Amino acid sequence: MSGRKKDIDRARMAAARVVHAVAFESAFSNESAAYHLASPDLDARDRAFASALIFGTLSNRPLIDYYLSRASSRSLDKLDKWVITILRTGVWQLFFSYHVPQRSAVDESVKLARFFVGERATGFVNAVMRGLIRRKPPLSEDSGRALTCGLTPELFEMLSEWYGEDQAAAIGHCSLLPPDCVPVRMNALRRKAFLEWASGDEARALGVRKLDWPDAAYGIEPAGHNVTRLQPYRDGLFSLQSQSAMLVGSLSGVSADDRVLDLCAAPGGKITHIAELKGNDRGLTACDISEERLRSLDDLSRRLGFSAIERRCLDAADHHEAFDSSFDIVLCDVPCTGLGLLQRRPEIRSRVTRETAGRLLPIQRAILRNGSRAVVPGGVLMYSTCTINPAENEDQIRDFLGSCEGKAFEVEHITTGLPSSSRLPGTLLLLPHLAGSDGFFIARLRRKA
Numbered sequence: 130m131s132g133r134k135k136d137i138d139r140a141r142m143a144a145a146r147v148v149h150a151v152a153f154e155s156a157f158s159n160e161s162a163a164y165h166l167a168s169p170d171l172d173a174r175d176r177a178f179a180s181a182l183i184f185g186t187l188s189n190r191p192l193i194d195y196y197l198s199r200a201s202s203r204s205l206d207k208l209d210k211w212v213i214t215i216l217r218t219g220v221w222q223l224f225f226s227y228h229v230p231q232r233s234a235v236d237e238s239v240k241l242a243r244f245f246v247g248e249r250a251t252g253f254v255n256a257v258m259r260g261l262i263r264r265k266p267p268l269s270e271d272s273g274r275a276l277t278c279g280l281t282p283e284l285f286e287m288l289s290e291w292y293g294e295d296q297a298a299a300i301g302h303c304s305l306l307p308p309d310c311v312p313v314r315m316n317a318l319r320r321k322a323f324l325e326w327a328s329g330d331e332a333r334a335l336g337v338r339k340l341d342w343p344d345a346a347y348g349i350e351p352a353g354h355n356v357t358r359l360q361p362y363r364d365g366l367f368s369l370q371s372q373s374a375m376l377v378g379s380l381s382g383v384s385a386d387d388r389v390l391d392l393c394a395a396p397g398g399k400i401t402h403i404a405e406l407k408g409n410d411r412g413l414t415a416c417d418i419s420e421e422r423l424r425s426l427d428d429l430s431r432r433l434g435f436s437a438i439e440r441r442c443l444d445a446a447d448h449h450e451a452f453d454s455s456f457d458i459v460l461c462d463v464p465c466t467g468l469g470l471l472q473r474r475p476e477i478r479s480r481v482t483r484e485t486a487g488r489l490l491p492i493q494r495a496i497l498r499n500g501s502r503a504v505v506p507g508g509v510l511m512y513s514t515c516t517i518n519p520a521e522n523e524d525q526i527r528d529f530l531g532s533c534e535g536k537a538f539e540v541e542h543i544t545t546g547l548p549s550s551s552r553l554p555g556t557l558l559l560l561p562h563l564a565g566s567d568g569f570f571i572a573r574l575r576r577k578a
Contacts, residue, residue: 469568
């Protein structure tokens with residue numbers, strides 16, 4: 130086995146493990162990639178290629194599966210899971226990579242099949258790959274536009290209903306582009322140390338630059354390097370967070386003495402941003418349903434230099450009377466379909482359907498209702514999602530404002546200067562192809578005094 134393993138390209142093997150875990154073990158691409166690409170066997174060039182292979186395969190999976198379904202003599206759902214994984218990564222190399230020769234794509238895929246499945250699978254993988262080289266299946270008229278922009282026909286139809294076909298196609302095409310950089314949030318409490326590092330040689334080599342918005346946002350071009358291994362990251366000078374997510378803290382209006390409750394806090398990006406903006410970690414309560422995820426919040430808090438954030442493991446969809454009328458600011462960053470994250474979490478495109486899109490609505494409503502009960506008169510209720518589904522965004526706020534709890538609140542208009550397509554005046558909806566960041570929705574509600 131060890132001899133066979135030596136013959137296999139390490140980057141392709143790591144990529145195949147991630148694609149397999151995402152497709153068949155419900156793994157998240159970012160977490161699985163971070164784990165497998167951290168191997169000391171991979172150098173920066175390997176990591177860069179493996180990352181492109183992982184996210185390219187997952188982003189183009191609807192179209193890749195279309196090609197495979199027409200080239201394979203067997204139904205895809207009948208194939209060995211490793212065989213379909215290897216074929217998916219192989220097809221990306223055939224049709225989407227500008228650097229991999231077709232012969233290499235076939236030969237390396239056959240080697241992976243031999244290692245993960247055995248000799249019996251090599252002939253089939255070889256035949257399918259070579260068949261696709263000879264004849265690339267033409268696209269059908271009814272699904273071609275959806276597939277070429279990286280979307281399932283069902284998801285393309287959903288986006289078209291919300292925003293029109295041209296916008297749906299633009300959202301899809303945007304999600305296929307590699308991000309310009311990794312966005313990071315400067316730790317405002319260590320500003321001087323961060324700026325000193327950002328002006329140095331290491332930062333210059335990583336292409337560190339200030340982003341247009343919000344104030345604490347910077348970009349890094351890691352080029353295959355693991356950002357979390359950088360010493361300034363370990364020293365708490367910055368955190369990984371998207372520009373859109375940073376807006377929650379930036380728009381909260383938090384002040385030094387405010388009491389803040391984050392009902393869905395893990396892994397901790399928003400509550401630690403609040404602490405940085407407050408200038409202290411007093412009066413902060415972070416909740417999450419998962420003890421494991423709260424440990425991630427603990428790690429982040431310690432790295433950034435915070436120790437007094439109270440953490441509670443609980444279900445925010447349940448009412449907790451101890452929180453009632455106790456907080457100046459309450460954050461409800463609710464679980465959602467994540468349709469604003471297609472570029473960074475490409476597996477979402479193959480997981481969201483009309484059926485799954487409706488499953489979280491009751492949970493979101495319950496969290497928003499419970500969050501509103503915790504706000505003091507004159508206080509702020511922040512509702513946010515990383516989706517662009519109106520049912521999870523504007524519709525939830527409209528329904529809440531018409532409820533018994535919601536009648537005590539009013540929408541506070543958000544002004545950012547960013548391109549917003551919100552259907553509810555005063556709220557903020559960022560579409561990824563217009564904002565150049567994650568799709569995101571934010572509503573800021575004020576409890577009447």
